Amino acid sequence: MKAIFINGSPRKKFNTVKMLEKAKEGVQSAGAETELINLFDYEFTGCRSCFACKVKNSKTNGVCAVRDSIRPVIEKAQEADIIVIGSPVYFGYPTGQVRNLVERLLFPLDTYLVDENGGRVKVPHKPVQTALIYTMNCPEWLMEKVNYPTLLGFTGEEMGRLYGYNEVYYACDTYQFSDYSKYDVNMFPEEKKRESLEKQFPIDLQNAYELGKRLAEKAAEVCAE
Numbered sequence: 197m198k199a200i201f202i203n204g205s206p207r208k209k210f211n212t213v214k215m216l217e218k219a220k221e222g223v224q225s226a227g228a229e230t231e232l233i234n235l236f237d238y239e240f241t242g243c244r245s246c247f248a249c250k251v252k253n254s255k256t257n258g259v260c261a262v263r264d265s266i267r268p269v270i271e272k273a274q275e276a277d278i279i280v281i282g283s284p285v286y287f288g289y290p291t292g293q294v295r296n297l298v299e300r301l302l303f304p305l306d307t308y309l310v311d312e313n314g315g316r317v318k319v320p321h322k323p324v325q326t327a328l329i330y331t332m333n334c335p336e337w338l339m340e341k342v343n344y345p346t347l348l349g350f351t352g353e354e355m356g357r358l359y360g361y362n363e364v365y366y367a368c369d370t371y372q373f374s375d376y377s378k379y380d381v382n383m384f385p386e387e388k389k390r391e392s393l394e395k396q397f398p399i400d401l402q403n404a405y406e407l408g409k410r411l412a413e414k415a416a417e418v419c420a421e
Contacts, residue, residue, distance in 0.1 A: 197412070
């Protein structure tokens with residue numbers, strides 16, 4: 197059983213990575229082989245609309261045909277039993293690197309075909325347990341007010357449709373700076389952010405661990421079939 201964890205944050209030692217590391221620990225508790233990948237180590241674009249994956253009798257087999265630096269990551273995703281992508285939220289969306297990767301992962305798995313009942317046809321693919329972990333500066337009440345679950349949830353819905361399963365987790369009101377005294381940030385008082393860091397973030401980390409463990413259990417069931 198293989199699992200990959202993809203960090204879509206430019207920071208490699210902060211909230212998003214910490215959440216991914218905990219989810220990884222949860223997966224490892226089931227004996228899975230795991231790897232953490234930092235997207236900002238790669239230079240790549242999103243879908244280039246070459247449509248190689250939509251050509252009649254296409255032989256891409258659900259893998260993006262473009263061969264660039266991200267290709268090895270896409271190939272690992274093709275072989276994985278578990279895929280977890282983490283990203284901070286910038287202006288209502290994940291980072292550009294995550295959007296680029298999602299396009300490259302999902303578009304080749306989808307088709308422009310419908311079945312006799314009008315349902316969408318997808319490229320045959322083994323079931324994969326997937327999750328999205330979003331970290332954000334805004335508190336939960338504001339996340340809901342600005343419709344982040346709708347904006348961010350669609351990608352999870354598509355991953356669930358194409359891979360077979362998806363969960364989305366939101367870590368809100370995260371601690372944004374190592375030293376708040378260096379920044380103009382009176383909108384988010386440091387004392388309130390520290391309170392969230394000390395009380396809520398440990399809960400988020402434990403939930404990430406449980407998420408990883410849950411994905412591993414589901415993947416083990418699929419592998420046993």
